[in-house]
Amino acid sequence: MIGVDLGGTKIMAGVVAPDNRILGRGKRNTPAKEGGPAILKTMLECIDEALAEAGVARGDVVAAGIGSPGPLDVDAGVILFSANLSVKNYPIGPELSAALGVPVRLQNDVRVGGYGEFMLGAGRGYTDLITAFVGTGIGGCLILNGRIVAGSTNNAGEIGHVVVKAGGPRCGCGSKGCMEAFASKTAMANRLVKAAKKRDCPLGEKILRKGRLKSGDLAQAVRDKDEVAVREVERAAFYLGVGLGGLVNVFGPQVVVIGGGVTQALGQPYLDMVADSARQQIITDPDKTIKFVQATLGDDAGVLGASLFAREMMAQG
């Protein structure tokens, strides 16, 4: 089974065995400004690299899954629109299917990652989960009774766009005060750059030099006790917890799985801050049975989740 994680920065492909081991991997930078056909070409190079490492021939591949940013037409395998990929109405599913000669399943990247964590990672053994991925934005995937909640418009899970402070900072979605506008890497970077103009903030200056905030630099600044960065992380964790706590009151999951680049870099201290903030809000769990845990699959969540979707497509015939 092939799993592909199509991101705005990187494309990763994996050859995944029936026991969910990754036998071979391929990785390329995403040609994000060149459109659909260039993405397809690079994706095939990734896949061939993964197949070579695994010692598997193209002809032995049974099916492939792709996790992609959206919005998508999942049934048709079409990326309807993606600003990060410079793509509009591109049938990546059918195109990859034609190139490989096998069925291909396209699915939302966050859902693929959440499903991976549910089946193989930190959510294993539970049936009701909220997964939250904190990176450039904040995405989520809700699983109830062991199934992804897709929603009536197939767009459910947009946890980044619950308002935690009405009238708060403007969000990319057009609204104000969304969780994403406080707790995403983008939100933190914007505030750190502003702070660097007023006071000593080595991290803010680094963002200005590099043009972006890397999660690793954020974690390093916290270790270096960059005061502004430390406070910014605390603030982001607080608002993430406020939003997640409210969602726990509504959905009552067994576990909240928190992943994404920011979480991976900042680790347990960050997770503890998020959980503390959330628990202040939770009124439905007097015995504190609901767990907050870190995602465990890391960068493999996408590849593994995509391969699971491909396998389930084949099982359903």
Place this chain on the structure above:
Amino acid sequence: MIGVDLGGTKIMAGVVAPDNRILGRGKRNTPAKEGGPAILKTMLECIDEALAEAGVARGDVVAAGIGSPGPLDVDAGVILFSANLSVKNYPIGPELSAALGVPVRLQNDVRVGGYGEFMLGAGRGYTDLITAFVGTGIGGCLILNGRIVAGSTNNAGEIGHVVVKAGGPRCGCGSKGCMEAFASKTAMANRLVKAAKKRDCPLGEKILRKGRLKSGDLAQAVRDKDEVAVREVERAAFYLGVGLGGLVNVFGPQVVVIGGGVTQALGQPYLDMVADSARQQIITDPDKTIKFVQATLGDDAGVLGASLFAREMMAQG
């Protein structure tokens, strides 16, 4: 089938036919300060009144359902605690069962009302719903794939306690800025009373005289163009919409059903304000297919919902 709606102010009972018509009704004030046995006695009077009106004998009753404030131990039929009812660990289910000689099903009042609207009211024909009841507090019931989302601690649905403005007004739950702290009747009453001390607010003065805010008085004040009351209702509707809009982004229901005393009294203009505010927040419904509708069962939602729970208990054996 008997359905009982046990509220902090009133107890209502109904004899419900297999076609869900209410054949007879009983209604009494709740002896809310006298404890469990007094409540049971009054409940039986209500039931006998309903049976008399329906021309049905006690011996012909098959089962009964009770919708009650909680927290509850649903399986044991016990009200664990209710400040409004002055009750602690009272086995209302087994007690009513012994008195009537039939099985009794106890269930959370908000869930009973939400299930009633889902099966027989505004939510009929849908499978994925958020129901919100706006009264003294704000309760909710989530239905996914035609089933109530109970949550891992059986307390899911506490939509009143999602934060819409972190750091906002103190909520009864101990947190700050919950939807309930902005949009419940209690929240409105508190602000109206404060306002009446500073400027002309006939409604605020009426609340001071009566000691409480009745939904009917709120609606009358809006009709009378009491400016402070009008603005207060707009504010409450705005924050309710902010919270519901965020939940729609996460859950993706087909319909949001809004009920409760406040909604019943204020009607469509209020519903439109809530829906407008919510839609500003919703990013998952570009074609505006998700509906916001008013609950249709009114005061009968509890009695009908409770009778449905009783019937399903019997069907499951």
